[in-house]
Amino acid sequence: MDAVLDNLDVFVDGFTTTLTLTMLAAVGALVLGTLIAAMRVCPAPPLRWAGAGYVNAVRNTPLTVVFFLAVFGLPKVGVSTTFFRFAVVALTVYTAAFVAEAVRSGINSVASGQAEASRSVGMTFNQTLTLVVLPQAFRNIVPPLASVFIALLKNTSIASAFAVADATQNMQGLINANGSAVIWILTATALGYVALALGAAFLFGLLERSLTAAR
Amino acid sequence: MSDVVLYDVQGPKARRRVLLYSVGAVVVLLLLIALAARRLAENGQFEADLYRPFVDEPQLYERLGVGLRNTLKAAGYGLVLAVLLGVVLAFGRLSRLWLFRLPAVGVIEFFRATPLLLLILFFFLAFPLAFGTRLEPLTALVLGLTLYNGAVIAEIIRAGILSLPGGQSEAAMAIGLRRGQTLRLVLLPQAVRIMLPSLVSQLVVLLKDTSLGFIIGFEELLRIGGQVVQVLDNPIQLYVVIALIYIAINLSLGRLASWIESRQRRTLGTALPAEQPEGGLGKV
Known part of the structure; x- marks a missing residue:
């Protein structure tokens, strides 16, 4: 227990990196996935x-x-940068595929009359998609997007294996230094992830409620 | 077409325009590929030495075969144990006794929200320190996979059971079955059919997650790949091949899932309830 309380700043540092990684990859994946x-x-x-x-x-x-392709492959073609940036790239590329599926299901869930109506007032495909269908689709896909992003939060832990000092890597450092408190340190880290996931679920719930249109 | 049609049936003018865009899109995509290819060429990634081992090095495939077998082994054990745990947790969560229900809810929610890597590290790092016995990497990996996927599968099973018509459990009670018997003999066998596609999709997730074994030194496909790369120094080529192996297996599994789904739609027909949120056990 003391090992956890004495090293609170290490936990905070780790989870700050985890959150930054999550946010950057989430924004990147949202843009790439929607495209x-x-x-x-x-x-x-x-x-x-x-x-x-x-x-x-x-x-x-x-x-x-x-991750392996980004971390070991990209340097082979002359791209070298920090492990953190490689991790953002890998997480973005991976998560974008799941965001794309969520957005596509959202597009399919918009009543077809909406697209028909916008076509009948003479809108082009781009206008139909960006002005009419996507804004409604995003309202419908808050729950699936929430699970994609919560999965992303958990997936950032893999970056710990590639020299990114996130919550999981800091945890391993602490375990090496305080072997006897290993259960406490692991539990504290797991609870940190659970708290972040629950917090994200709560925020997405609020977002969903405020976005849902009364029909 | 099943998709929402975002554009009209095309007339001659629109067809010309779409063709123009298509050609433009192909040109842009080819340009991107060409840029990537030039980059690869400039850095000597097309040199034959990097590809020759794939042709004249039987040992390479032997090693990858060992890795693939270990990957499938971990996934197989993980699946069986996770389904068993999932059934137990789902029954617990559907129980009317809070003594069973609350722990099941807690376990499911906790393990679903914890990164799988953390669970694997728990069995690999913490278990030996706490209980004095080292676990094999395979055991640690399988136990981690079991806990996480068991929680997910429990929710799949629960959703399957809740989607059954309420008449099923009412009929079972009417002939005097106890609740446990109702679940085991009447509801679960029917739910299994409904949830089979989701279960196969979860198997894809499980199979992908076995690659986390490389972190704890389990010699699955990816770890073997890492060892091979140290000798051959061709990370791009080798990891792409490994990715293709995973894609081939997982695409076949995905095909299987949608085949099962379409078969069910045909054989069960209208027997499958569309949506019954408050049917089944919810009311009991």
Whole structure:
């Protein structure tokens, strides 16, 4: 117990890194994922195929393999940067596929009369998608997006294996220094993740309630 | 088409325009591929030495085969144990006794919200220190996978049971079955059919997660890949091959899930209730 209380700052540092990693990758994945979802519903077949190919390939690859490709592969083509940035790239690329699926299901959930109505007032595909369908889709997909982002929060722990000082890596450092308190340190870290996940679920719940349109 | 149609049936003019965009899109995509290829070429990633081992090095495939077998072994054990744990937890959560229900809810919610890596590290790092026995990496990995996926599968099973029509449990009670018997003999067998597609999808997640074993030194596909890369120094080529192996297995599993789903839709037909949120055990 003392090992936890004495090293509270190490926990705080670790979870700050975890949260930063989560936020950066979440924003990146939201942008990239929405773009891919738009590609998957657009009229041009090559873009649809490219989007579907991306989603199918990335969703069926373990995140760890994406990490290995980023951390060991990118330096081979002359891209070298910090491990933290590699982790953001890997998490963004991976999570974007799941965001794309969530957004696509949201687009499909918008009543088809909406798209028909916007077409009948002469809107183009881009206008229909960005002005009418996507704004409504995002309201519907808050719950699935919430689970994607909570999964992302948990997935950031994999970065600890690639020299990123997140909560999980700091935990391992603490365990090495205080072997006898290992149960306490592990439990405290797990509870930290649970608290963050519950907090995120709560915030997304608020968001969902404020966005849901009365029908 | 099942998707929402965001654009009209195309006339001659629109078809021309879409064709134009399509050609433009192909050009842009090819340009991106060309840029990536040039980058790879500039850094000597197309040199034959990096690819030759895939052709004339049978040992490479032997090693990858060992890794793949270990990956499948961990996934197999993990799946069986996770389904068993999932059934126990789901029954616990559906129980009318708070003595069973509350712990089940707590266990499910805790393990679903904890990173899997943390659970694996618990069995690998904390268990030996706390109980004085070292666990094999395979055991630690399988136990971690079991706890996490057991919690997820419990929710899948619960959703399956709750989706059954209320008449099923009412009929079971009417012929005098106790609640445990109702769950075990009437509801679970029917729920299994409904949840089979979700279960197969969860197997994809489980299979992918076995790759976390590399962190604790379990010689699964990815770890073996890492060892091979140290010799051959071709991370891009080798990890892409490993990714393709995972993709091939998981795409087949996904195919299987949707095949089961379409088969069920055909055979069960209208027997499957569409949505019955308050049916089944919810009312009891």
